[in-house]
Amino acid sequence: MSRIPRIVILGAGYGGIITALRLQKELNYNEADVTLVNKHDYHYITTHLHMPAAGTDHFENARVNILKLIDEFKIDFVKSTVVQIRTQDKKVILEDGTLSYDYLVIGLGGEPETFGIPGLGEFAMNIRSINSVRHIKEHIEYQFAKYKKEPRRTDYLTFVVGGAGFTGIEFIGELADRIPQLCKDFDVDPSLVKIYNVEAAPTALPGFDPELVEYGMNVLTKKGVTFKIATAIKECTPEGVQLADGEFIKSQTVIWTGGIRGNRLIEEAGFEAMRGRVKVDEFLRAPGHDNVFIVGDGSLVISPENRPYPPTAQIAMQQGVVCAQNLVASIRNSSLKGFEYKSKGTVASLGKGEAIGLVGDKKVKGFWAAQVKKLIDIRYLFIIGGIPLVLKKGKFF
Amino acid sequence: MSRIPRIVILGAGYGGIITALRLQKELNYNEADVTLVNKHDYHYITTHLHMPAAGTDHFENARVNILKLIDEFKIDFVKSTVVQIRTQDKKVILEDGTLSYDYLVIGLGGEPETFGIPGLGEFAMNIRSINSVRHIKEHIEYQFAKYKKEPRRTDYLTFVVGGAGFTGIEFIGELADRIPQLCKDFDVDPSLVKIYNVEAAPTALPGFDPELVEYGMNVLTKKGVTFKIATAIKECTPEGVQLADGEFIKSQTVIWTGGIRGNRLIEEAGFEAMRGRVKVDEFLRAPGHDNVFIVGDGSLVISPENRPYPPTAQIAMQQGVVCAQNLVASIRNSSLKGFEYKSKGTVASLGKGEAIGLVGDKKVKGFWAAQVKKLIDIRYLFIIGGIPLVLKKGKFF
Known part of the structure; x- marks a missing residue:
């Protein structure tokens, strides 16, 4: 060359x-x-998408204009x-x-990845981009509005999240936090709202510390979440999800985070x-x-x-x-350098002021874990955009 | 007795x-x-519903708790x-x-009243209650979110209002005002959004002063509204509206205000x-x-x-x-008293800072007409709830 x-x-x-x-x-x-x-002309912070999806934060805080990150004199950008x-x-x-x-x-x-489960590709939504989470947020709000017009349709108020991995758990934490406000905004009795988390694996957050998983599930159960663990989704239809245990959950909102x-x-x-x-x-x-x-x-x-x-x-x-x-x-x-992954720990948010995680090999949970989560998010903003980006977006995390 | x-x-x-x-x-x-x-346990201010329907004001400003208006010691209330x-x-x-x-x-x-026009009852929405306007607002926002997921579906961005009477015209004024913000919120090119106002009568605002009607239509046309006057809706379908002149407008949002x-x-x-x-x-x-x-x-x-x-x-x-x-x-x-209607004039809002109307026999238009409109709204709040209600809801009008 x-x-x-x-x-x-x-x-x-x-x-x-x-x-x-x-x-x-x-x-x-x-x-x-x-x-x-x-x-897109923006980079998005995928680990933050569960918040705008549930509507607990604005999507603008989960994206950054690419031209604000790169130096156009050094790198060309093509949208x-x-x-x-x-x-x-x-x-x-x-x-x-x-x-x-x-x-x-x-x-x-x-x-x-839908693992060939019929209907998941067509009828379930995914947390994967700014456009998809904006869609999920509007979809959820629309269900409340529709319910008020057809008060017999409680399936409008039933929300199914497939998958209890990181994205599923973090989204459910936010959604559970958002429900009381949505009920207030739309004059809906909160006892009518159901949130299901369906996971085929024998545990939520597979691979995570079992004590922390239990803590996390307790937090979310208290927020009103019903867990169906070790239960596969057999099919997703326009009316809801058919579970492998025979139960059919009627719902107009299925969010697939399982693969x-x-x-x-x-x-x-x-x-x-x-x-x-x-x-x-x-x-x-x-x-x-x-x-x-x-x-x-x-x-x-x-x-x-x-x-x-x-x-x-x-x-x-x-x-x-x-x-x-x-x-x-x-x-x-x-000579090239070999890649070696060094885990700096993992923290899963469970909604406002609650999280579980491992920092190094130390278990953290509750309020302090939530602070660590915030620090991780802010650290990322700093890495890609320095102090100005932290000041612009970080305060909202 | x-x-x-x-x-x-x-x-x-x-x-x-x-x-x-x-x-x-x-x-x-x-x-x-x-x-x-x-x-409901609230009274709503029907003449204000066009604003929450378009999302230019919160629906709370269009309703008042009935128990805040009546004296429960003198009047029983049954919801x-x-x-x-x-x-x-x-x-x-x-x-x-x-x-x-x-x-x-x-x-x-x-x-x-749908005058027997097929599909209007099933597929069109109406501006008639808090629940219905909350539904319209959420529906409109949801269309923008859906469009971003399916960018070929420009029918998601086409809005048809049937009827150019007071409700239709006032709603269209607000909707046209809201569109730029919605386009910003959802990263949508404003030139893709279409608003149609379809009216079977030979004029918009039938019975209103022709000079004012012309002024109002000019204001709204400049805001991007396309009028189809003297054009009947033949049918409403899940895909849009069939007009009597042969045109089919593809739209997922039809709002019927025509009867x-x-x-x-x-x-x-x-x-x-x-x-x-x-x-x-x-x-x-x-x-x-x-x-x-x-x-x-x-x-x-x-x-x-x-x-x-x-x-x-x-x-x-x-x-x-x-x-x-x-x-x-x-x-x-x-002895009973005969009822005699005394018109105090009529003002139709055309969105922010614009209105047309007759106060007594005096024509008003533009900024001052909009102020008169506000005064009419505030006067009503005063009549039903006195100064406290004016202070609580009136500032938002």
Whole structure:
């Protein structure tokens, strides 16, 4: 390559934006052309989406304009949707154009995985983007308004969340907090509102400390949530959900948080993938493609215990840092760095002033856990946008 | 009657609440038992409903708790829905009980009249109560959220208002004002939003001064409203409205303001009625029933020009005053007073800072007309609730 190498980053989620920001910092002048491609002109903070979905916070606090994060003199930004990745031609086909690359970073994020459960794709909603959570919030409010017009339809007031993983639990905590206000706003008797959390696994928050899980379930049960654990959803219909235990829950609002898979474009591009996730090499590259890095939900990293790490914001961010280092190293023909995930702990919010989590190996719960959660959120804002972003969005967390 | 006569007032709309408030003032201690029956525990200000429907004001500013208006020591209040009026037994059947009366006041309000146009009853919404306008507001917001999930569905952004009478025109003024904010909130290109006002009559605001109508239509056209005047709606379907001129407007939001009729209970009770409206005698009594008074949308009063007055808040309020006087006179065996409608003028709002109207025989338009409109609204609050109510709700008008 005699000309300047071209780096194209697909997706401005956690992995993509951190890669871009790190490249911006580490690359010298004219060392590479970097182009960031994203469907929207904003980056969104996926770990915060459960709040605008329930309506307990404004969605503006969960998104940041990309041009406020990157330096346009160093990185080009293209707002477009990726249609196809052509590794043989080193090209990316966009909805309205084509980009050539020497190095590609795929950070396209995940898609809901419905495990073939009939109707979930058609009739359930997902917490996955600003548009989807704005839709969920409006949908919930609309159900209250509709109930007041048809007071026999208590199914309008029944809310089913499929999946008791992080997203499901955090959303349910917010929703339970929001219900009293919605009941007041629409003159609805709160005893008519039902919130179900249905999880096929034998426990909520699988893999989490059992004592903390129990604490969390108690908090949410007191807020009015009914748990159906170790109960699979057999089918989702326009009338509600059929559970494997025979019960049918009548509901107009089913929110599926029970599974995530990688982006379908990854499979369509011919990468060997399991549910759209590519088992990347130690340098985060797609096997057989030394110039293609995959970060975030599209990548699969195996732990020393030989289990795949769950796709989280934390791992995507750490990948972004290493991915940028390895891109610079590739360009400079120096040696690449192996990726190793270091868990800094995990905190799940349970609504206002309540959370559970592990910080290092220390269990935290209740009010202090909620403060730690806030700190984690603020730390992220600081990483991507510095003090100004913390001041702009952080106060609302 | 040796015992104290019982007066039952059905409905706490303009006519009913004014009748009750006047009786409360004019009756002596133990002169009569007065019971006010209403479906909700609040009175709503129908002339203000176009604002919460469009979302330009909170619905709380369009309703007042009935127990804050009446004196419970003087008037009983029953929150219930009327099921049947039995004049032969002097009884009213409620959803959860029965009331006997010596004198009855029917102030049950109106219902939408669809003139047999197919689909309007099923698929169009109406501006008629707190519940219905809360539904309209949420419905509109939900369409924006849905559009962002399905960006090909521009019919989500098309709003059709059937009828260019007072309610239609006032609602359209507010809706046009709200659209820019909704577009901002949902990241929607304002040029995609369409508002249609369809009216079968040869003019908007039939019967109103033509110069003012032209002014009003210009104001609204500049705000982005498309008028289809002298164009009937042939059918309303789940996909939109079929117009008589052959055009089909694709829309998920049709709001029908084009007709009003009296309550069906009036016909079911055996009163001679035209579209649920009874041509009352000069004392506001149902013909052949000296103990039944009808006020508001259920009554029909003929003008000296031999045309029925349109059902408005203004006429209902004036009827309430005379009705109360005639109830007192009936009880005291003194002579009744003939009802004569005195128009104090009419002002139609066209959204923020714009209105058209006649005050006496003087035409007003623009900013000053909007101020007059506010004064009319505040005057009403003062009449029913005095200074405290003006201070509580009036500042928002």
